[in-house]
Amino acid sequence: MSAAAPAAPAETAPSDWLGRAERALRAAIALPAPILVVAEVLILFVGIAARTFGRPIIWSDELAAILFLWLAMLGSVVAIQRGEHMRLTFLVGKLSPRGQAWCETLAVGAMFLFLFLMLHATYDYTEDQSFVETPALGWSGSVRALAMPVGFVAALLSCGLRLARFGVRDFLGVGLAFGVVAALLALAAPTLAGMGDWALAVFFVGLLGIGILSGVPIAFAFGLATAAYLLCVTSTPLTIVIGRMDEGMSSLILLAVPLFVLLGQLVDATGMARVMVAFLAALLGHVKAGMSYVLLGAMLLVSGISGSKTADMAAVAPVLFPEMRRRGMKEGELLSLLAASGAMSETIPPSIVLIAIASVTGVSIAALFTAGILPALVLALVLAVLARWRAGRDNAITVPRAPAAVVGRTLLVALPALLLPFLIRTAVVEGFATATEVSTIGIAYTVVLGLLVYRGNLTAGMILPMLARTASLSGAILFIVGAASAMSWALTQSGFSQDLAQAMAGVPGGRVGFLLVSVVAFIVFGSLLEGIPAIVLFGPLLFPIAHQFGIDEVHFSIVAVLAMGLGLFAPPFGLCYYAACIIGQVPPEAGMRRIWIYLGALFLGLLVITFVPWISIGFL
Structure with a gap:
């Protein structure tokens, strides 16, 4: 979801040729992207069915995987056309109309600049991939990699057409600003190259922070900061950025993101969301903070099923948010609770982050799965107490207790819908489907219920808009992941990780000091690098140091994962905070103040878990 400032002051009325060009480009992307969503659902579902009957494909x-990269790239183009790439506008919104117009031009100009800088690198990357052959299909790797240049060209054209609609004064002003920054960086390049780790602050704190606060879409701010660092301080070709973006977006586990986004929309469109909320409201609606309890319980239930925090939130928020809004809960409170519940449930098995930490450190995955449950429940209790304390601050509507007959009747109607999360979890636990595939089972189950049980809600006219929305939201999320992956690689290659590990080994205070510094460091890592890249990068470095201090490796793993979860949802850099905004359809600035109350409560709970190891290892 874009949190754009009003565009009217910034743009002029489009001429006929501009309007025709924009409509033609939208039409060229509007059909392939939804088709790719449907194709992914069908391929995975057929794969499950074939495996079930002993004839695996x-x-x-x-x-x-091939089609997924195409979906990610075309979806990101749709997000540009619809203005749904995530951005921060809480400062931009305070400016005068003249300032807002300039920042609007800056945002589109920054997207255009990044796409232009990377365009040739996408062709080089596609050419490199032509020498790769897929093992099963025997196709050239360029079939898949071609999605990068095609997506970048379409996105570049979309941004160019938007730029053509802005005033000449703003256009020239933004161009001058980019030219001045580029000239300063070029002149300072020798000095920056000799600054070592301090140069990172210039690009990944200064330049990145200015871009984000100016309203540049988050993904493109990440990309521009990374490209500027590589161009000024290193001799690394920009093809590496494209390769790392591809790698970040192409993890098959992320395929759960668009599928769960689609599932959430189907649950809402078929009326399943309405009947589930009706039952939950009848059961808990009269309780103070009752719907907040439902959200926390739902996140505990679905967390880890998809292996992706964004997919977890996509499975829950569309179902509960409409009713919570109707009951008077403010946008910022909804966003804060959703983001905090995502951080709270990071260690619920099966968790992809726990699997990653086991793979790089040698810690027992069975032990991690056992250890991860109680800490998440402790944090859920902390959030439940906070939610009850916060209830009533937004003039929430008071609802009387529903009669037992109403509760029973709503339960009977909602029972088929309520079986959905149990069906999903059972399919994963029993090995019937992978974490990625299971969402297709949910989609098929939801469609059947919509057609046979909850009839009359789902219509043919709703399908294409839902698919287009799925492509757009997924593209916006995946492009952020890709850009963050490229940035994390740049930080890794700088040697910053080794220097930081050495510094942490010498912190004062012994074991207690190391744990405190580790908590803070992993919060920062999670904010800047995302969970899995941070674990792969710093796990092998810091776990031996923890062992020297006598810290149990399972306990340290749980602390690290939960701390990174806090960072993932901490603005202004936390990736999943913006994913929560997109999924919840709430502008980032709405939760910018309230989120810290929830993150502060989680931080206190994390300190309890950190210094009471029994919570993590008591049942091992």
């Missing part, structure tokens, strides 16, 4: 995952 060996190429299904490979084809799904």
